[in-house]
Amino acid sequence: MYASRPLLVLALCLIGCDSAPPAVDGGGMDAAIADSGSDAGVDAGPPWSGPGCNPTDGIECDGDWTDRCDPGCAATECCAPVGGSFSCVARTEDGACPAANIWVDADRIADAVEWRYFPEDDCAIAEGCVAAPGWRRLLRFSTWTPNTGDADLFLGVPDDSVPYFVYSECHMHYHFNGYAEYELRAGDGSVAATGHKQAFCLLDFYRYPEEDERGVVYDCDNQGIQTGFQDVYGSDLDCQWVDVTDVTPGDYTLHIELNTAHALLESNYDDNSTDVTVTIPEDVVMDVTAPCDRPRTGPDRDCGWTRESMRTCTPGATMTVGCSAACGAGLCTGDTVMRICPTDDPTECNARDAIAVNDESGCTDADSCSQTVFTCPDSGSYVVLTGHYDTAFPDSTCTVAAFSSGP
Numbered sequence: 541m542y543a544s545r546p547l548l549v550l551a552l553c554l555i556g557c558d559s560a561p562p563a564v565d566g567g568g569m570d571a572a573i574a575d576s577g578s579d580a581g582v583d584a585g586p587p588w589s590g591p592g593c594n595p596t597d598g599i600e601c602d603g604d605w606t607d608r609c610d611p612g613c614a615a616t617e618c619c620a621p622v623g624g625s626f627s628c629v630a631r632t633e634d635g636a637c638p639a640a641n642i643w644v645d646a647d648r649i650a651d652a653v654e655w656r657y658f659p660e661d662d663c664a665i666a667e668g669c670v671a672a673p674g675w676r677r678l679l680r681f682s683t684w685t686p687n688t689g690d691a692d693l694f695l696g697v698p699d700d701s702v703p704y705f706v707y708s709e710c711h712m713h714y715h716f717n718g719y720a721e722y723e724l725r726a727g728d729g730s731v732a733a734t735g736h737k738q739a740f741c742l743l744d745f746y747r748y749p750e751e752d753e754r755g756v757v758y759d760c761d762n763q764g765i766q767t768g769f770q771d772v773y774g775s776d777l778d779c780q781w782v783d784v785t786d787v788t789p790g791d792y793t794l795h796i797e798l799n800t801a802h803a804l805l806e807s808n809y810d811d812n813s814t815d816v817t818v819t820i821p822e823d824v825v826m827d828v829t830a831p832c833d834r835p836r837t838g839p840d841r842d843c844g845w846t847r848e849s850m851r852t853c854t855p856g857a858t859m860t861v862g863c864s865a866a867c868g869a870g871l872c873t874g875d876t877v878m879r880i881c882p883t884d885d886p887t888e889c890n891a892r893d894a895i896a897v898n899d900e901s902g903c904t905d906a907d908s909c910s911q912t913v914f915t916c917p918d919s920g921s922y923v924v925l926t927g928h929y930d931t932a933f934p935d936s937t938c939t940v941a942a943f944s945s946g947p
């Protein structure tokens with residue numbers, strides 16, 4: 541798998557978190573000194589506890605800190621999140637509070653089309669990420685979002701009382717539904733398909749644009765993206781796709797838009813949309829042992845597999861095949877994937893032909909080795925394919941073991 545991204549959530553500063561002039565409350569969306577105006581929901585945001593100025597009841601950056609921050613900031617300053625804590629920082633020349641600025645790194649999108657099977661109880665169905673159970677054809681891609689603004693993108697601690705947190709019963713964690721919206725647009729501008737990414741844990745994933753000495757500040761328990769860091773939603777994540785099952789092959793524009801409702805405070809919303817040209821290829825049969833035309837991840841791809849062996853079994857028997865020491869059968873190094881095929885023809889083991897497929901064995905939480913269980917086909921034989929989880933890092937090994945566990 542990709543880097544792990546634990547649970548949870550976020551929230552935030554709505555319209556009005558902006559440029560209101562200093563001192564006396566009364567600017568912008570704030571109706572009253574007691575901050576009972578239309579940004580009351582914002583003020584009900586996640587509590588901040590830490591050094592520096594302290595918005596006692598949530599995020600305050602719209603000029604009414606005098607009653608809310610302890611200690612407060614001078615009229616020429618804002619109480620803003622920088623480096624993981626709220627501090628009194630100078631206003632910008634036009635009187636605005638320093639703010640985050642996120643955008644999509646178009647060079648990192650790395651789109652690819654592949655099929656994936658969704659059982660009826662898959663969370664992706666409950667979450668509206670695919671139109672129906674069964675085999676779905678997906679345009680998968682990655683969304684890397686650097687924060688190059690003058691302050692942190694601050695989300696904070698997940699809390700039921702915050703309206704921006706939407707709890708997912710299926711995933712058992714909070715989502716922030718407005719983080720990214722996806723549209724596949726045809727040449728005439730019409731929308732061919734849509735998708736959406738529920739952010740579930742915005743954090744400091746990598747520095748941007750390059751390494752420096754600063755450490756990670758934001759994580760799943762206190763969410764945000766520091767200025768000079770970026771978050772990453774890899775193409776292997778649930779819902780990080782557009783369902784193109786019913787889309788006619790051809791060239792399209794993938795339109796990605798961040799922070800669609802401006803629920804997260806930014807200094808610039810004009811750079812939140814990105815358009816890239818993508819091709820939905822004809823659904824042709826692939827030789828799964830051929831190299832991939834670009835780096836690909838996961839067990840759903842139809843390229844970059846290695847034929848490990850052809851083996852025999854007793855038709856109808858329950859077979860276990862794997863290379864996971866954690867499971868007690870076989871051995872692997874690195875991060876493997878495995879696919880079981882019905883025949884020795886590599887063009888007859890595209891995703892939808894496979895008997896079984898696996899990424900992580902599940903035998904221990906940390907096991908990135910693979911193991912599958914399947915019923916021996918009538919032919920009495922099967923072919924084992926192994927692969928690297930990420931074809932850009934072809935450094936895994938998979939020593940396969942197989943056994944029958946009945947009947």
Ligand SMILES: [Ca+2]
Binds near residue numbers: 641643806809810
């Ligand atoms: Ca932006």
Ligand SMILES: [Ca+2]
Binds near residue numbers: 875909910
């Ligand atoms: Ca794996």
Ligand SMILES: [Zn+2]
Binds near residue numbers: 708713714715738740
């Ligand atoms: Zn989720």
